[in-house]
Amino acid sequence: MELQLQIKMNARLYLRDPDSSQLGRNIIKHGIKLIHEIGFEDFTFKKLAAEVGTTEASIYRYFENKHRLLTYVTTWFWTWLEYQLIFHTNNLRDPKEKIDIVIMLLTFEVQDKFTVEHIDKSILHGIVICEGDKAYLTKNVTEDNKSMLFKPYKDLCHRIAEIFLEYNPEFAFPHSLASTLIETAHRQMYFKEHLPRLTDFGNSTEVRPLVGFLQHLIFKSLDD
Amino acid sequence: MELQLQIKMNARLYLRDPDSSQLGRNIIKHGIKLIHEIGFEDFTFKKLAAEVGTTEASIYRYFENKHRLLTYVTTWFWTWLEYQLIFHTNNLRDPKEKIDIVIMLLTFEVQDKFTVEHIDKSILHGIVICEGDKAYLTKNVTEDNKSMLFKPYKDLCHRIAEIFLEYNPEFAFPHSLASTLIETAHRQMYFKEHLPRLTDFGNSTEVRPLVGFLQHLIFKSLDD
DNA sequence: TTCAAATGATAGTAATACTATTCTATAATA
DNA sequence: TATTATAGAATAGTATTACTATCATTTGAA
Numbered sequence: 001m002e003l004q005l006q007i008k009m010n011a012r013l014y015l016r017d018p019d020s021s022q023l024g025r026n027i028i029k030h031g032i033k034l035i036h037e038i039g040f041e042d043f044t045f046k047k048l049a050a051e052v053g054t055t056e057a058s059i060y061r062y063f064e065n066k067h068r069l070l071t072y073v074t075t076w077f078w079t080w081l082e083y084q085l086i087f088h089t090n091n092l093r094d095p096k097e098k099i100d101i102v103i104m105l106l107t108f109e110v111q112d113k114f115t116v117e118h119i120d121k122s123i124l125h126g127i128v129i130c131e132g133d134k135a136y137l138t139k140n141v142t143e144d145n146k147s148m149l150f151k152p153y154k155d156l157c158h159r160i161a162e163i164f165l166e167y168n169p170e171f172a173f174p175h176s177l178a179s180t181l182i183e184t185a186h187r188q189m190y191f192k193e194h195l196p197r198l199t200d201f202g203n204s205t206e207v208r209p210l211v212g213f214l215q216h217l218i219f220k221s222l223d224d
Numbered sequence: 225m226e227l228q229l230q231i232k233m234n235a236r237l238y239l240r241d242p243d244s245s246q247l248g249r250n251i252i253k254h255g256i257k258l259i260h261e262i263g264f265e266d267f268t269f270k271k272l273a274a275e276v277g278t279t280e281a282s283i284y285r286y287f288e289n290k291h292r293l294l295t296y297v298t299t300w301f302w303t304w305l306e307y308q309l310i311f312h313t314n315n316l317r318d319p320k321e322k323i324d325i326v327i328m329l330l331t332f333e334v335q336d337k338f339t340v341e342h343i344d345k346s347i348l349h350g351i352v353i354c355e356g357d358k359a360y361l362t363k364n365v366t367e368d369n370k371s372m373l374f375k376p377y378k379d380l381c382h383r384i385a386e387i388f389l390e391y392n393p394e395f396a397f398p399h400s401l402a403s404t405l406i407e408t409a410h411r412q413m414y415f416k417e418h419l420p421r422l423t424d425f426g427n428s429t430e431v432r433p434l435v436g437f438l439q440h441l442i443f444k445s446l447d448d
Numbered sequence: 449t450t451c452a453a454a455t456g457a458t459a460g461t462a463a464t465a466c467t468a469t470t471c472t473a474t475a476a477t478a
Numbered sequence: 479t480a481t482t483a484t485a486g487a488a489t490a491g492t493a494t495t496a497c498t499a500t501c502a503t504t505t506g507a508a
Contacts, residue, residue, distance in 0.1 A: 016485090023486075039363035044464065058486055060466070133357060139263035141418045154421050172424065173437045176412055179422040180441070183411055184404050191403060194365045197378050198403040200396065213397045217404070220444040240454090247455075268495065282455060284497070 005114035007079050012147040013072045016062045025118040026052045027062055031069055036123045040070060040131040070127075071135045071149055077128050078152040080114065080121070081105060082159060087113055095167035096219075102160055103214045106185035107207050129186045157182065168222045177221060185214060229338035231303050236371040237296045240286045249342040250276045251286055255293055260347045264294060264355045294351075295359045295373055301352050302376040304338065304345070305329060306383060311337055319391035320443075326384055327438045330409035331431045353410045381406065392446045401445060409438055 006019065018024030030051040035043050043066060045059045052059070063069045084105055089098045104110045108125055136150060144150065160181065161174035171177070188210055191198040201209045230243065242248030254275040259267045267290060269283045276283070287293045308329055313322045328334045332349055360374060368374065384405065385398035395401070412434055415422040425433045 021485080041362060045466090046464075055487060055489090056465090057467085057488085061486080065465075130361060133361065136419065137354060137357065137414075138265060145419060150419060154419070157422050173440065174424065175421065176415075176423045176425070176437050177441075179415060180404075180408050180412070183407065187407055188400055188404070190361075191400075195360065195369060195374060195378070197399065198381050199400045200398065201400070213400050216397065217401075217441070217445055220447075221441055223444075245454080269497085270495075279456060279458090280496090281457085281498085285454080289496075 005116050010148055014063055018062050024062055029118040032073055032124050036126050074128055074132045074135045075152050077124050078156050082156045095163055098163045107211055129190050171222055229340050234372055238287055242286050248286055253342040256297055256348050260350050298352055298356045298359045299376050301348050302380050306380045319387055322387045331435055353414050
C-alpha cells in the first residue's frame, strides 16, 4: 500500500509555492540532489538553475535565498517524519513499542508508506544529517522561529515527548530527551560515517549498533 | 592561582602561526569577538581587518579562509577543555566525581584555572555552541580529519570515554556516549536560549536543570 | 649595518548573491 | 474569439565576497 502525500508548508518558507508548478517541483527535486552532491556551502542558485534548465532569476521567484530552500526541505522532512510516526504508531497500545518505532524511523529502518514523486527521501535524509542543523544555527533563529518555520520540528519533538510520558508519566525531561534523541540519532550517523572514533560502531554499514545505543540511552533514562 | 597557558596548535590549521605575533593574536581575539557578534555566515575577513586595523591581505597570510579560522578557534577550545579536565580530575579517585566535573566543565560551571590574555573564553564558548559544529559539517571533513584537525575533539572524547569505563568497565558505548554528552550539552544550551520548546528548562537563566538532565542521562545510561 | 621577514597599501579577478527589465508563451476570463 | 494576467526565459547589471598579486615600508635579528 502506498499513500499519495502532499504536505502543506508554511507560506513564509517561500515566495511562490514550489508545489504549485512543475518548475517549482523541479527546483525542490534538483535542489535536494545538488545540496547532497556538493554540500550546502558550495551550493548556489546559479548551479541549481543550470541543473534544472532554468535561470537564476526564476529560482529567486520561488525562494528568497538558498538558506530558505534548505529550511524548506528540512522542514518538509520533519513534517513527513511526523506523518510516518502517526501512521506507524496508530494502532499501538504499548508505549515501549512506540518508542522502538521512533528509533527505527530516525535511523531510517522503516518502510516508507507515503509517496512523493519529486522527493527522494533517502537523499533528503542525508541532507538532514549533514546540513539540517544549519537551518536553525544562524543569527535569524529568533525571527524564523517567530514565523513558525520550525513548528514541524517542534511538533515532532512534542509528539515524541508525549510518548515518553506515556511510558513514564513521572519523567522530568521529555522534550529535552526527545530533541536529544533526534539530534543524537543524526549526529551519531554522521560521526559513524566521517569521524568514527567518536563512536563505538566500527565502520560496518550496519545501523544495528546505533539502534542499540539509542534504545539503551532512552530506556535507561526513562526507567526510573 | 592562575596558570599561564600556551596551547600548541596543529600547524595545518594556519598558514602563519597566529600565536607568534601581536597581529596574529589580534586576529584571534577580534575574530572570536566578531564571529560571536554577527555570526559565522556574515563574518568576512574584510570586516575583521577593519576591526583589527589591518588589511584583508594580512589576515590571509595567517589563515587560508574563514572556515580555517573557525576550525582553529573551536579546536583551541577543545584542547583547553581537555586541559581543564585533566587539571580538575587530577587528584580524584571516584569516577562519579570525575563525571560530575565533566558535566560542570561542559556547562561552563567551573572556575577557569588557565589564563590566556587574548582569548575571551566565555565568548569562545558561545561560538562553540552556535557555530562549532560547522567546523566539521562540511564536504572537507574527511580531508580535514586526515590532517588531524579534529584530534583535540577526539582526544577529549576519548578521555571522557575512559572515565565512563572507569565508572563501568562493561559499558558498551563509551565513545558514543561521550560525543553525545558533549553535543547534547551544547545543543540543549542553544535550544534553551533560542528554541526553548525543545527543552524542559523554561526560560530561566539557570543552568541547574540542564546539569540535572545531563547527569540523569549519563548515570542512568552507565548504571547497568 | 644589513638583510630577511612581516606588514601595509593598493589593485585586480572571478564568483556570489542578488535586483531589474523586457519579452514571450500560455492559461484563465469576458 | 479577443483580452489580459501571469509564469517563465533572456539578459543585464550591481554590490559584496573571496580571494591573489605586487610593491613599498617597517622592523627586528644577525
